[in-house]
Amino acid sequence: MDWLLIIxxxxxxxxxxxxxxxxxxxxxxxxxVKVDEREAKIRSALPGANCGAxxxxxxxxxxxxxxxxxxxxxxxxxxxxxxxQKIGEIMGQDVSAAEPRVAVLIxxxxxxxxxxxxxxxxAGNCRQAALLLxxxxxxxxxxxxxxxCVNVCPVKAITIGENRLPVIDEKRCIGCGKCVAECPKNTLxxxxxxxxxxxxxxxxxRGKAVKDACSVGCIACGLCVKVCPVSALRMERNLPVMDxxxxxxxxxxxxxxxxxxxxxxxxxxxxxxxxPRCTGCGECIKVCQFKAIEGEPGKHHRVIPEKCIGCGxxxxxxxVKAIDLVGALGHSVKKV
Amino acid sequence: MNNAKIFIAxxxxxxxxxxxxIGLCPFFGVSTSISTAVGMSAAVLFVMLLAAWxxxxxxxxxxxxxxxxxxxxxxxxxxxxxxxxxVEMYLKKYLRNLYSALGIYLPLITTNCAxxxxxxxxINYKFNLLQATIFALGTALGFAxxxxxxxxxxxxxxxxxxSPAFKGYPIAFIGAALVSLAFMGFTALFGIS
Numbered sequence: 001m002d003w004l005l006i007i008x009x010x011x012x013x014x015x016x017x018x019x020x021x022x023x024x025x026x027x028x029x030x031x032x033v034k035v036d037e038r039e040a041k042i043r044s045a046l047p048g049a050n051c052g053a054x055x056x057x058x059x060x061x062x063x064x065x066x067x068x069x070x071x072x073x074x075x076x077x078x079x080x081x082x083x084x085q086k087i088g089e090i091m092g093q094d095v096s097a098a099e100p101r102v103a104v105l106i107x108x109x110x111x112x113x114x115x116x117x118x119x120x121x122x123a124g125n126c127r128q129a130a131l132l133l134x135x136x137x138x139x140x141x142x143x144x145x146x147x148x149c150v151n152v153c154p155v156k157a158i159t160i161g162e163n164r165l166p167v168i169d170e171k172r173c174i175g176c177g178k179c180v181a182e183c184p185k186n187t188l189x190x191x192x193x194x195x196x197x198x199x200x201x202x203x204x205x206r207g208k209a210v211k212d213a214c215s216v217g218c219i220a221c222g223l224c225v226k227v228c229p230v231s232a233l234r235m236e237r238n239l240p241v242m243d244x245x246x247x248x249x250x251x252x253x254x255x256x257x258x259x260x261x262x263x264x265x266x267x268x269x270x271x272x273x274x275x276p277r278c279t280g281c282g283e284c285i286k287v288c289q290f291k292a293i294e295g296e297p298g299k300h301h302r303v304i305p306e307k308c309i310g311c312g313x314x315x316x317x318x319x320v321k322a323i324d325l326v327g328a329l330g331h332s333v334k335k336v
Numbered sequence: 337m338n339n340a341k342i343f344i345a346x347x348x349x350x351x352x353x354x355x356x357x358i359g360l361c362p363f364f365g366v367s368t369s370i371s372t373a374v375g376m377s378a379a380v381l382f383v384m385l386l387a388a389w390x391x392x393x394x395x396x397x398x399x400x401x402x403x404x405x406x407x408x409x410x411x412x413x414x415x416x417x418x419x420x421x422x423v424e425m426y427l428k429k430y431l432r433n434l435y436s437a438l439g440i441y442l443p444l445i446t447t448n449c450a451x452x453x454x455x456x457x458x459i460n461y462k463f464n465l466l467q468a469t470i471f472a473l474g475t476a477l478g479f480a481x482x483x484x485x486x487x488x489x490x491x492x493x494x495x496x497x498x499s500p501a502f503k504g505y506p507i508a509f510i511g512a513a514l515v516s517l518a519f520m521g522f523t524a525l526f527g528i529s
Contacts, residue, residue, distance in 0.1 A: 008402055016394075016411060020418040031425040 038090050039067045045086040047079045051154060051176035066091065077101050077175045100193040101175035103157075103168055106200045107142040107187040108261070110163025114139040114214035130184040139213040141203040143187040149179035170265075196249040199224075199240055201261040206238040210259075218261040224253035227289055229313055250311035252289055269310035270325035272303045277322035284314035284323060339470050342463075344526060346474030352450050353482045354512075354519040359450030363483055364508060373487035375434050377480030381473075383423055384451050387416050388472035391455035392465055412455045420446045450479060486515065 043063040050058040054075035056065050065071035066087065073091060074084040080100055120129055120136035126148040134140030145164035157172035158179060166179075166188075180188045187202050199218065203210050206220035220238035232246035233253065240253075251269060254262040272292070274284075280298040292308040295301030315323045350356060353363050359380075366376040391412050399405050424443065427435040445451065454475050458468040489511055498507050 005403070009404055009407055012398060012402065012404055013407065013410060013414075016414060020414060024418055024421055027422055027425055031429045033428050 053176040101190040109214040343474040354516040381476040
């Protein structure tokens, strides 16, 4: 046996390995990059759902963006206030929590409201059905109803209802926005969870064209824009666009809309009631858009409960604080 | 063989990817967009040249005189792995964008057979250091040419109406085969075989 050869081999390989190892050691210290330990901490504070609702590719991407100072600390709507606070502690900043959002369907045209134009026998998913003449439903703008959103929902909050429209379980919805991205017709949006009123129609047609296609579609009459007390609505391409910052959830648009295209998420609304402080000035009668207050000048006024929708506009104008909103089931009246 | 012929042989006639079928993994992996293809080519060029030099010197200074030629695979792998580590550290510090663009394919250069192949060819063809350099340069540029060329094709394939069964890798393989056939046209160019 050639012992010398073995020893030479061992020495060569060992020596080479050692040398290269040392070179790498020196290099790793010279070329070291500071990896921010906050990044790892933030990553572990995040929910890890990798849903992408924050706008970054997964929780890792979001954590990197936070440390780089490119992302807001409260963009994680899944984690909500708790996670935002944790991240705030790690980054040493005060944060207000991300506004929790909820996905809502902005189309009411089920198979009864918007009948089928033809029988569709293709693949049972929205994306493909929508490609064929805009989908089988009479309204080409609205929900196709094959439930692509159901499949993509990570928390199984969506089911297809009897009317062939998706029904969203608001308690389960985490507001990640995956369904919003999936819908080929853009009939799903995320709204702030605290907001109650939204428009549920996506048809950019107007007047008769909408009426022919769907019995609950917005005909773009613009009445809602006129009646909104805070100018939160404006017409854009034949649809009222809601400014959720301005909206006070009074619900006037919901009741004024001739096609009932608005949806009110409130489980119940209060009614106005006038107490004996009333001086009969008549301001409330002027402001009420539903003629729900009656009474002669100078005398105690009265609310007609059947007409009152509980919008609270009279409360705002009453100079002697004689009006209260009462009887709200699960509904708290917001200070305006 | 003169230097120009060595270069053209490595660059076109015996192209490392399309004629020798070496380095196919990064070829399909990073040819999805031109920017990553360019980055990968640059990394390969750099590592390939360094590896060619270091391995050539090691072979002629240590392995051959000591009669330890049989150890060349182990030694070359060791050298290449260390070089890749070094390049990775360098890119991470100074060229962060390129580093994140290359992603997993940078550490994969370690096992990129194209690099190892070049170090072996340098020895098998009995090149001197200058010839080895030219050969490595030609091979790396040939790699770059093909991978960037193919990235342009694949960017167009992305938008092409291809049936779902062929979308993605299948059509890429078919395309690669066709490009390879085209490269066979270079055979015996300038009398190089």
